Amino acid sequence: MATKNNDWKNRLGVLYSTNPDFRYETTEEEEEETLPNDRQRLRITLDKRHRNGKVVTLVTGFRGTAADLAALGKRLKTQCGVGGSAKDGEIIIQGDVQEKVKNILRKEGFKIP
Numbered sequence: 001m002a003t004k005n006n007d008w009k010n011r012l013g014v015l016y017s018t019n020p021d022f023r024y025e026t027t028e029e030e031e032e033e034t035l036p037n038d039r040q041r042l043r044i045t046l047d048k049r050h051r052n053g054k055v056v057t058l059v060t061g062f063r064g065t066a067a068d069l070a071a072l073g074k075r076l077k078t079q080c081g082v083g084g085s086a087k088d089g090e091i092i093i094q095g096d097v098q099e100k101v102k103n104i105l106r107k108e109g110f111k112i113p
Helices: 066-080 098-107
Strands: 043-047 056-060 084-087 090-094
Touching: 043 098, 056 098, 066 084, 066 090, 066 098
Parallel strands: none
Antiparallel strands: 043 056, 056 090, 084 090
16 A cells, blocks of 8 residues: 655645636746846945955856856856856955956957046
């Protein structure tokens, strides 16, 4: 005899409605569509706060999906030959590579103030 998986934890968040027009709403926010490169206004700064005195290059102001941000971050890290990360709308590149990042982004058509 097979036993049923009747764990109440598996049913958390399950909702039943008799309303035929009911639509289940999630709390996830929709990601903003990525703007074309020529409409992006990226800011490049140096930062060493909360980084144990190490300098990083910050690229902020990106408007778009997390996947596009990660792809841009990967291209910058690869072309600069350094590590870093891309999350929460900003790209962190290890070291002082401001000029290199500016040149790469300008070649790709981004607006840099």
